[in-house]
Amino acid sequence: MHIRSTRLIPYSLPLRQQWQSSMGGFCERKGWLIELSCNNGAKGYGDCAPLQVAGTEPPEVAKQWLKEQLSATEGKSPSELLRRYTAGIPQTPAARFALETALLDLFAQSEQVTLRHWLNAKATDHVLVNAVIGTLDDSVEKRAFCKIEQGFTTLKLKVGVRSPQDELAQLHGLAQQLPEKIRLRLDANQAWSSRDAEYFIDGIRGLPIDSLEEPLREPDLKLLAKLQNRTDCSLALDESLAQLHIDKLLVDPPVKRFILKPMVIGSLLSTKKLAESAANASVECVVTTTVDSAVGVLATAQLAAAIPSSRHLAQGLATSEWLEEDIAEPLTITNGQMILPDTHGLGIGPITTA
Structure with a gap:
């Protein structure tokens, strides 16, 4: 199994009411959905939704990292990619969370079990x-x-x-x-x-x-x-x-x-x-x-x-x-x-x- 193609799908989700806390508030959640398509037809998904007030990287940093990583995934195996992206402390946690989730989605599908x-x-x-x-x-x-x-x-x-x-x-x-x-x-x-x-x-x-x-x-x-x-x-x-x-x-x-x-x-x-x-x-x-x-x-x-x-x-x-x-x-x-x-x-x- 190897990655055949990838997609980075932007989204913007408005909230029903403002989310408030002592650290501030927000009215929408923006991010990107990652889609990894494999040669066997399987697709893995992950969600990248940076939120700096919660401790993630800025959105523009996450997007740039994802673009760079996804451009180098074609032909690679999910196992190889997972070893590469899970080493060390992430400087782009929201982006890495999304990519890892998509890879784990593919692993679980290949073993015919739920992710949990x-x-x-x-x-x-x-x-x-x-x-x-x-x-x-x-x-x-x-x-x-x-x-x-x-x-x-x-x-x-x-x-x-x-x-x-x-x-x-x-x-x-x-x-x-x-x-x-x-x-x-x-x-x-x-x-x-x-x-x-x-x-x-x-x-x-x-x-x-x-x-x-x-x-x-x-x-x-x-x-x-x-x-x-x-x-x-x-x-x-x-x-x-x-x-x-x-x-x-x-x-x-x-x-x-x-x-x-x-x-x-x-x-x-x-x-x-x-x-x-x-x-x-x-x-x-x-x-x-x-x-x-x-x-x-x-x-x-x-x-x-x-x-x-x-x-x-x-x-x-x-x-x-x-x-x-x-x-x-x-x-x-x-x-x-x-x-x-x-x-x-x-x-x-x-x-x-x-």
Whole structure:
């Protein structure tokens, strides 16, 4: 099997409403779909959707790298290409994630298994996911109960957008109305000083909080450990994983949870390895997208289903409904469970941008 031809297909997907956080917001997701066609008729797909605010390379850098790499793939075997593109730390993570995904899609198809079962023979066919309900605004209660009616039990909120005092007041009001089994997952996106973080953490004591991501504007290992000891919920690191060097974090983890984004890490295989290392260090892992297209979500969901240590946690994959349109049919979610296809390889359906 060797690569016969390639395509780089641009797309622009508007959001139904602006995605907001303390780090800013965006109203559309732009990127490129990679298509690798082989001499045996198989096609592999990958999604490249750079998002600098999340930690990827700029779009123009990703596009240039992809053009250069794809121009040199004709006649090469997927195995040869995978060895070449998975060496070292990626300077273009979103682009490499896309190319690797397309290659792994081809491998799994050739072995007639789903991508998740290619990654792990004991992978599941569904993944527990959280609902993303945005910021603490005047309509948050309506959005929360809509998701609860759909069967979600973990709701994710962006905090750090307004003052800690205002957000705590509204958070308490929301929590008082929630059914007993509902948990809230909070993401501050590095919004607070150490004083504000302590104030907020003390303020959520007794609330049904699953976790709090990135509480510190300037992450510090000792301070993070101090904050984790101050609360019963899991503190989580996302954007600061690279800044604090994940290898050092695994030696003496200051928090209970890591948030892993394959589009930012640059590889499904590397993300799986990180999750395994984290599990050995007694650190929970949640795999999330960066509000990706249906192709990017599917790739990340296939990975999440292949990580056994994370099966009891809701993963951050249910973001497709934020898109006004998509490049393929989004995965079905039933009672808070994302259902994965049985199709060999990545399992993507008809591509609408092609």
